Amino acid sequence: MAASCKKRGSGAVGKAVHPCHRSLRCRNEVACLTQAEKLLALTPSIVACLDSTGDSDDTALALRVLENILPLLEENALGPTAHAIAPKLRLHFDSESDTVRQLSICLFQFVMGFVTGAEEKKMKEQVWESLLPLVFHLHDQKQNVAKAAQEALYFAGWFLKWRKLRELALTAEPWDISKCLLERKRKKTKDFLHQTEVYLQSPQEMLRRDAVRFMGLIGQHVDEPRTTEYIRQALEGPRQDASPLVSSSVTEALLMLEQRRQRSRLSLQWLLPRAWRRRRSTPSRDLQKPREDQ
Template identity: 30%
Template sequence: MRYRSLLDDILLCLKDPCADSRVSALLIFHNLMGHLKKKAKAIALEKLVEKLPPFFDDESIQVQELSISLLRKMVESVEGGDEAEREEMKKKIWRALVPLLFHLNEQTDSVAQASQEALLTCADLLENEKLKRRVQRKDTKKIGKLLLEQDRRRLPDHLNFCMKSLADTRASVRLQAVRFMGVAVRRLSGTQDQENLRKMCRALHRLEKDLTWKSGPRQLRPRSS
């Protein structure tokens, strides 16, 4: 109970509108991870792993980097654990893979590097050599295709995340969302999943009205008023 209460208190700090408070909470978690015993670590993993991805898009670069590197550290913490612990972590990290992918070519180098390191650690845990090779090359298009092939069930989650990412202020994140949706549209064409296909097509059509392309896709930016 003591650990749960402590973790709950720190998690509340992650919701604080002050970026300094969120940074402090993440730093505490970083420091705790190396000292928690098995039971306390299991509680921390249960409470935190699936709560981290939204912070990858935080307005604070430091919060982005710390949350991504904390996920990597938590994945590393189970690599020498028992099989049940590793299998549980494998289930949890699938939801984080697409958010990490979207930051792989982040304009802030430290965030991009943290994302690559976290993806490589996840690939190691998943024993997915194909994913690992593509992450090492930062081949975002093929990574997206692979994730869609290997976990089709999460397509609705991926789609919802893409929709949110289309409104991101960073061009690199918007561009990655467009690319991922483009891969998904091609995979869904000719299938029975017409509902998700229509959703993506509508979103891309709206994006075409709201954005303008300058000198190639890497300079995708909001249309000036």
């Protein structure tokens, strides 16, 4: 088709264009421009459609329209619009509709490429917030969603200038990426914990299993007893999961938490006597003071 269009165009070089044809072409161009302007004017309304997680058909339509009109925005409006859309897109990563899940993840990757300058720094936080949900969706039951999540993770690695993430995204292995993510952003451990809790209730078995495993991994990286206890309580519900895959993962995670608790207790029992002996063997400062001449 493209070749045939090119051939026709080349044959018309040097020939006069009929005034009627020129007029028709101009009217078509004006019509297209007018349509584009109308869509641009509707951009805020279309973006507002993403606030609702109700009608999946409406959401899918809004996502498709945004994908087409974002490149038409002026440069000074493109960055802020892309940044404003990003958190709304994350709401739909876990939609019941696989079409909405795929479109929202693809558009999230799309908007990362539109952000520059001052908006890029703001967008980085949105990208960090999206990483763990994308990791979970590497095991999405719909292959097209899993593929979209993998590509978005690779692009996020490029956006964040994080080569290790790009390399791991090529393997599409959630466990390895989860460990890398936790090691890179330990200060966000509690945020990761709250994000993971959502997936304990996922209708997808593999996502629930991965959430349980990641909570166990978090438990291996924190030293706060309160956080460990929070994880243990959060896993009590999935312990009764109908899926043997999930319930066995809970048992494994709880076992790892208990082993870590026992190791911490033994370490404390070993360190306290040493500290006490060291304290007793150190002469008191008062005893070390030389006596003043009477």
